[in-house]
Amino acid sequence: MAGKNKDQLIVLGAGWLGQPLCLQQLAKGWDVQGTHRSAEHQYAFQRQLVFADQQLAHQLDLHNAWWVCAIPPRSRHADSHYLATLKLAIELAGTMNAKGFLLCSSTAVYAQDNLTYTEQSEIKVSTARQQPLIDAEQLVLNAGGKVLRLGGLIGPEREPGRFVAGKELQSSSNQTVNMVQQQDVINAIVTVLENWQVAASIYNVVNPAHPTKADYYQQKCQQYGTPPPTFTSDESAERIIDGSAIESLGFNYQFAI
Secondary structure (H helix, E strand, O other), rough: OOOOOEOOOOOOOOOOOOOHHHHHHHHHOOEEEEEEOOOOOOOOOEEEEEEEOOOOOOOOOOOEEEEEOOOOOOOHOOOOHHHHHHHHEEEEEEEEOOOEEEEEEEEOOHHHHHHHOOOOOOOOOOOOOHHHHHHHHHHHHHOOOOEEEEOEEEEEEEEEEOOOOOOOEEEEEEOOOOOEEEEHHHHHHHHHHHOOOOOOOEEEEEEOOOOOOOHHHHHHHHOOOOOOEEEEEEEEEOEEEEEOHHHHHHHOOOOOO
């Protein structure tokens, strides 16, 4: 039986980002449930959640919990069912008296124009990837939830010096990067939950450092002794996502990208 005065957390998509969030909050004494598609559970906090036949089959039973959706919008199984899953999850959260619903979205919601983007920037749809992100955010905002737009995620098993090594990237060497480290994202999530009443509806979560891709990837590849990537262009391309607004909640970026 869950402790009545304990903080409680449900994480939809307890994978690369969601699982360490679950483990951290468990260690802080929270009651936690994190979902995955498998019926096999490695951890006691894991629960199955599967979208099938236009319904959610789930094992969740934490009432009065915070809900965080960390299902990647582009994950293989989520592509066709992401919005339907999210809609049903929001409804389920309502029936379980969720304290609040927080969506992990992406800075890919912004256009590719070379501008500096803040949470107030107008969203202009220019790529196929933007629309599902916009639709997902709107579902959550309409239900009174909040949204974190995450930059490119790096951290354990996601080291840029490995995943770009020797590749030809379809971008400019002078394009600026908008990255964020895994633990900073986890800290940002917890900061918003703990300041829910005063927090804005949308925050960008992006490290304030914006080196060019050429400089950034060269340095990362040097660390691993891997060949740096090549680029299809050298045009100047300063598309910067400003992630400073969330600092008004007392959050600080602590981890280098």
